[in-house]
Structures are given as C-alpha cells and as structure tokens.
Amino acid sequence: MVAFYSTVFSFRLISDIPVLASTVAATIFSDTGYRVVRLQAPFGERLKLLAANEVSGEATGKTQQRASGNIIKAANTSFITFIVDDIATALQRALAHGATLAHDAAKIRPDLSIALLLDPEGNYLELAQYNDISQYRPDVQLNAKPEPS
Known part of the structure; x- marks a missing residue:
C-alpha cells in the first residue's frame, strides 16, 4: 500500500513500525501484532495505514464483498x-x-x-x-x- 499511495498520490513515507504480538495483547487493533505506516501528502495531510500480521477469513470475505454493489450497505x-x-x-x-x-x-x-x-x-x-x-x-x-x- 505504501507504493500505491506514494506513486499515485505523491505521499511520502514518514514511518513504518512493526508492532509485535507480545506488546499488543491489551489493544483493540490486533491480537497477532500489526504494522503501522504513516504517510504524508504534499500539503501535509497524514494517512495512517494499519495492517494485522494475520488476517482472518471473515475479514477477507468482507473486503471481497465490498467490491460490488453500493458501498454504503452497513454502518461505519x-x-x-x-x-x-x-x-x-x-x-x-x-x-x-x-x-x-x-x-x-x-x-x-x-x-x-x-x-x-x-x-x-x-x-x-x-x-x-x-x-x-x-x-x-x-x-x-x-x-x-x-x-x-
């Protein structure tokens, strides 16, 4: 995703931090650890990308379902x-x-x-x-x- 946002929208990498599973047991982000990437747009806007170290089949299925139909089908x-x-x-x-x-x-x-x-x-x-x-x-x-x- 870093290459996509950097190439397409001219974001530059600010930080790329791996967070180990052993340090995230009490957080809401992931039980398996995750990666936090911070990107900055040319005018200063920031984008934070989070990626779990492991993705469940349920999460993958939801992403695939979103590719068709209206995008506002569910809350959030x-x-x-x-x-x-x-x-x-x-x-x-x-x-x-x-x-x-x-x-x-x-x-x-x-x-x-x-x-x-x-x-x-x-x-x-x-x-x-x-x-x-x-x-x-x-x-x-x-x-x-x-x-x-």
Whole structure:
C-alpha cells in the first residue's frame, strides 16, 4: 500500500513500525501484532495505514464483498476523498498501480465529477474534480507548491 499511495498520490513515507504480538495483547487493533505506516501528502495531510500480521477469513470475505454493489450497505462505511485537478489522469494512474474501478468518472453536479475505486487492499477511494475548487475549499489551491516539510 505504501507504493500505491506514494506513486499515485505523491505521499511520502514518514514511518513504518512493526508492532509485535507480545506488546499488543491489551489493544483493540490486533491480537497477532500489526504494522503501522504513516504517510504524508504534499500539503501535509497524514494517512495512517494499519495492517494485522494475520488476517482472518471473515475479514477477507468482507473486503471481497465490498467490491460490488453500493458501498454504503452497513454502518461505519468510509472512504478517502482525493481532490484532483484532472480526474481522468488520476484515475488512469491509480488503475495502473493496482486500484480496481468501482464506478467510472461521472458528473454528479454541474461543478463536480467523481469516480470511485478500490485501492489494492479493497479500501474505497473517491476522486473528486471540482470546476472551481475555491467554491468548495477556498483554502486549497491546486497545482500550488506544498510547504516544505
């Protein structure tokens, strides 16, 4: 997943920490240990990826079921939205690096087009292209240079 988010969305690796099973017995994340990866986007947003050392068949089945139909079928469904300046290019780049198309780019309002896909681990992503991003997010300037970190 690090390669996917780094290549497709220009995130950079901040940390990659393995957490051993012997140290997580009292946590809610995993009984088998897990990996915590922190990534940072060009404008400073952070993404934390957690992966259990062992995945049960039940969890794998849920991920596979999510690949079809409506995404909001159960409580707590979530996805990450990436605001892009060229949805076709972003979609093509994501698909070339292992994403799966859930819904092709479509104009859902006069000023907004979206596409839905699944990252290589089955997590939903939304790509959103606004005709004028300043109307939705006046704090965002596409194609601006990010602050150095």
